[in-house]
Amino acid sequence: KQEVTQIPAALSVPEGENLVLNCSFTDSAIYNLQWFRQDPGKGLTSLLLIQSSQREQTSGRLNASLDKSSGRSTLYIAASQPGDSATYLCAVRKGRGYNKLIFGAGTRLAVHP
């Protein structure tokens, strides 16, 4: 059974710091991995999608990497800003024929001025 773990559960940093959020999964046979952001009381915003054949994806100040063999993904946020404060979730899809995403519990990030 696929399990997704995110470390740390919570993180508080001063504005301007570069930071790394970690996601690990127990079954390396994944089809893709997706990073989301969730603001309090809101739905999920898709940040980055990495296919199993890819090593990384970048969007603005965000960079996500994937190491399938070790069952790990990291989300790197450069020059953090207070507006980055949110919960960050990673989710994996097992295979093309599998419909559901399996989510980690998330990392709650607070960036203070």
Place this chain on the structure above:
Amino acid sequence: GAGVSQSPSNKVTEKGKDVELRCDPISGHTALYWYRQSLGQGLEFLIYFQGNSAPDKSGLPSDRFSAERTGGSVSTLTIQRTQQEDSAVYLCASSIRQGDNEQFFGPGTRLTVL
């Protein structure tokens, strides 16, 4: 609208009542998903629709839960005889098709069962 929309945004109901939650996916998206986000449980898959194919109901927690999708667009999630443990945020997502496409989520419906 450009995104996935859900209604109502909040629903408070009494134990034992039935509730209906609605999802409007992004226009042109053929795949639609329902998830539930509970305190302490994280996000759990409930059900998936793809075009006219039979839905994947493997995540529905009990037979009190059902969903339909009319005309390949709007979907309704129905919970019968609600219980307090049904209290959660119910999220809907859509994607262009099944497979490698990103899932885009709506804002969710917060359900509180008293």
